[in-house]
Amino acid sequence: MASGMRALVLTCMVLAPWLGAGSAAGFRGDARLVARASPGRHLAGFFGNYFQATRARRALPSADEPDDSPVPAGGDASVTLKRIDLTGNLISEIEDGAFAKLPLLEELSLADNRLVRLPALPAKLMSFNANNNLLKTKGVKATAFKKLTRLVNLYLADNEMEAVPQIPEMVRTLHLQNNNITDVNVNTFCRANDTYYLRPSLSEVRLDGNPVVLSKYPDSFTCMKVLPIGRYR
Structure with a gap:
């Protein structure tokens, strides 16, 4: 041991x-x-x-977000704007290229001005307000909103328009009250050659305050889930 x-x-x-x-x-x-x-x-x-x-x-900004990084000398910070409100001015004319360098713009209000025609609009707009101007149909191209595939809210009330322009597929709210619209047709909201076509997104349409009698055009709203607000008799 x-x-x-x-x-x-x-x-x-x-x-x-x-x-x-x-x-x-x-x-x-x-x-x-x-x-x-x-x-x-x-x-x-x-x-x-x-x-x-x-x-x-x-x-690093994504395609849909503004770039908050410092703007280089000689650069233009306005290209990152997402919202512009020009409500309540005395604007009577806007050049077509006025918004050309604002690719990220999503909301634009030109309400309560004196516009007789609309300029070219940025493709990414989601909300556009031109209420209470002097717009007539000849001042709003039939295809003015055709390329605005992200447009959700469109306000064109209290103008002098005689017809409804082409409305993009994604629009949910459409205000056209108090204009001079005298008629609508099957292709205004629906498609004459496609009886199965539906517009589920379009949930609010105001046509009240126009001369048009909507009950005369029953086939013009068959693709919509709600009837427009307006005159029926």
Whole structure:
């Protein structure tokens, strides 16, 4: 028993320096790894760079979002505008190219002005308001809204229009009250050559305050889920 204990002690004495050296080397190796991984101020720098890079990537605007990054010298910050409200001015004319450099514009109000014709409109508009102007049908091209595939709200009330322009598929709200519209036809809202055609998005149409008697045109609303508000007798 005593000899066994002496052998164990001797073994420990022989192995201890080797184990110590190995542990120290391992510790120094770990220390070097941690140092490279950034202890202290380096740690903050490492994560700072990571989060900065993440923020930079997230800050890149998608196709439908405005670019908030600084505008270079000589650049134009207006190209990032999403909403313009020109309500209640004395505007009588707007050139066709006035909104050409606003590709991200989604909301535009020209209400309560003196416009007799509409300019070309940005393709991404979702809401357009031209209520209470002096617009006649000849001043609003039949295809003025045809390419506005994202248009949801269209307000053309209190003008002098004689006919309903082409309405994009996605429109939900259409206000044409208090104009001079005298008739509608099957192709105004529906399609004469497609009896299965439906317009589920169109949920509010106002034609009240117009001379047109809507009950004379029962086939003009068969594709709609609601009848227009207006005169029926």
